Amino acid sequence: MQVVGILGGMGPAAGADFVRLFVQSCIERMQVLGLAVSDQHFPEHWLAQVPVPDRTRALEADAAWAQQPLEPMLQALGRLAALGARCVAMPCNTAHAWHSRLQDRFPQLDVLHIAEEMALNLAAHGVPAAALMATDGTYRSGVYEQALARAGVQCHLPTPAERARIMQGIYDGVKAGNMPLAQRCFGEVAQALAQRHGGAPLILGCTEIPLALDGAPQTAGLRLFNPAQVLAQALAQRAYAA
Amino acid sequence: MQVVGILGGMGPAAGADFVRLFVQSCIERMQVLGLAVSDQHFPEHWLAQVPVPDRTRALEADAAWAQQPLEPMLQALGRLAALGARCVAMPCNTAHAWHSRLQDRFPQLDVLHIAEEMALNLAAHGVPAAALMATDGTYRSGVYEQALARAGVQCHLPTPAERARIMQGIYDGVKAGNMPLAQRCFGEVAQALAQRHGGAPLILGCTEIPLALDGAPQTAGLRLFNPAQVLAQALAQRAYAA
Structure with a gap:
């Protein structure tokens, strides 16, 4: 198993719900793989819920504004990488406008694309x-x-x-x-x-x-x-x- | 606002549900404090879901076994501290048998007691x-x-x-x-x-x-x-x- 990360906070309720969906998906994986379902058979995972400026507002404004959500996302992604995450998911659709810039900055990570x-x-x-x-x-x-x-x-x-x-x-x-x-x-x-x-x-x-x-x-x-x-x-x- | 941490994985479904409860509690705090409820008014929070050996089994076994859940909890707590958390909650009642040892090791953190x-x-x-x-x-x-x-x-x-x-x-x-x-x-x-x-x-x-x-x-x-x-x-x- 490898450590995975969740880059959330966009919004926080969706981030919380995504952990619930991930836990449910892990149970399904254990069943498919014939593993007993128990606390110890879940992969280590970290959820970062950090404040990120509004994504839609940034995309509707000029280029300077469009940088604003990127910086906190990059910071949190770097910290997830430091925690050992190999693969990261972002439970915010709008944030995927910055996906290629996030992926380019952290080539060692597999940043999933929703x-x-x-x-x-x-x-x-x-x-x-x-x-x-x-x-x-x-x-x-x-x-x-x-x-x-x-x-x-x-x-x-x-x-x-x-x-x-x-x-x-x-x-x-x-x-x-x-x-x-x-x-x-x-x-x-x-x-x-x-x-x-x-x-x-x-x-x-x-x-x-x-x-x-x-x-x-x-x-x-x-x-x-x-x-x-x-x-x-x-x-x-x-x-x-x- | 200060950064807070959640030491979960015991079990993971309870950890996910705790983030939901925390997000809901933050919305209530914003309302009490007269803050507009928005993504940007949530405090930064991190959830660590790490595999921890079974707590009840450890408490029923001998002293050597009783150390087993402590080590991964201390590791995760140290990483939450490194992420800037000042206060940490553990959504596992049984894990509180180790509360004083966790709190003693990280005096700079406020480890809540359920x-x-x-x-x-x-x-x-x-x-x-x-x-x-x-x-x-x-x-x-x-x-x-x-x-x-x-x-x-x-x-x-x-x-x-x-x-x-x-x-x-x-x-x-x-x-x-x-x-x-x-x-x-x-x-x-x-x-x-x-x-x-x-x-x-x-x-x-x-x-x-x-x-x-x-x-x-x-x-x-x-x-x-x-x-x-x-x-x-x-x-x-x-x-x-x-």
């Missing part, structure tokens, strides 16, 4: 097209559109009004601790996207979205894909592969 | 007596009995058969990924203890117990206290106090 992992997973499920719910920053960076295109999966995008409603659910909802508001915002957009695209699966491409939407009545009958879950499975696979 | 925090909380709620559900190791170490006695709270203990049933729920249930079994084991003992002690509150004194028991139908009408939640609140208070 959109690449999600795209491979959709292609493996034979999904021809999916609709993306994400932050304005993630749409602007194009990380999902590029990853899905490489995997041969078509990407449907919400209207500007729907994007605004998603942002409201993320910032005034989950990040501000108001879950009922978040559930209403996300539920509305999810229903509209599914209707418009013939029941296409939805990518919950911001780690805050599943925190409010999981198990919500508005999602009955929808096909939801949670990239954080796919990323947690990928991290567990790397941890047990060594 | 049973002391729980005892103060019960006393503040005016609770005269409570029944303790815990591991055999925790009963053997006496950490709760001592902390509750100092706070003037009487401590009721389960019968040997009930203790065995709790251990089954922890080890064959939660730690092995079998939640329905855990829920049955814990639910039975919780009901029996509450009946025998006139509806006295129950201390869920092993971090695995609330993972299976929270929201379970068997707990209807019972008064449950979760020391992990009280510990998370204490850690958040320390993080914002500086």
Whole structure:
């Protein structure tokens, strides 16, 4: 087993939930590998939850602003490397706009890419097209559109009004601790996207979205894909592969 | 705000859940302090989930065995200190048998004590007596009995058969990924203890117990206290106090 790291804090509730998903994925790995499930059969893992300036705001501003989230991410990544981590996951979709700069700075680390992992997973499920719910920053960076295109999966995008409603659910909802508001915002957009695209699966491409939407009545009958879950499975696979 | 650490891995699911409780407690602190709730207003926090030999088994064996969990805990604590943590919480009740040795080795850290925090909380709620559900190791170490006695709270203990049933729920249930079994084991003992002690509150004194028991139908009408939640609140208070 190898030591793995989680670069969180973006937001902290999503980071906490990602550890839960990772622990669950480790249990699944143990079962696949025929290991007894016990505390001692988990790989060593470290979660860094550090304050990082807002990612979407940085992507919408000028180049100087766009550096701001990078510095604390690089610092935390360096400390995860010093702790012995060989592979790191970031439970924040928007942060992947800086993925290549993080990976370039730490070539000794395997920095997983949430959109690449999600795209491979959709292609493996034979999904021809999916609709993306994400932050304005993630749409602007194009990380999902590029990853899905490489995997041969078509990407449907919400209207500007729907994007605004998603942002409201993320910032005034989950990040501000108001879950009922978040559930209403996300539920509305999810229903509209599914209707418009013939029941296409939805990518919950911001780690805050599943925190409010999981198990919500508005999602009955929808096909939801949670990239954080796919990323947690990928991290567990790397941890047990060594 | 000061940097805080979480020494987890005992078990990993409880460590993940503790981060969730800590994040929730931070949101409550922000609201009390009149701070806007946002990613950037959380204190930096690090979670170490390291493999630690079984705590109860060590406490039941001879002195040489009893050293085994201490070494990885000291290592992880030293690394949390190196990351800048000033205050550390351990989401494992049984591990508190080693609390004084951990605190003595790192006098620069404030190592919170889960049973002391729980005892103060019960006393503040005016609770005269409570029944303790815990591991055999925790009963053997006496950490709760001592902390509750100092706070003037009487401590009721389960019968040997009930203790065995709790251990089954922890080890064959939660730690092995079998939640329905855990829920049955814990639910039975919780009901029996509450009946025998006139509806006295129950201390869920092993971090695995609330993972299976929270929201379970068997707990209807019972008064449950979760020391992990009280510990998370204490850690958040320390993080914002500086």
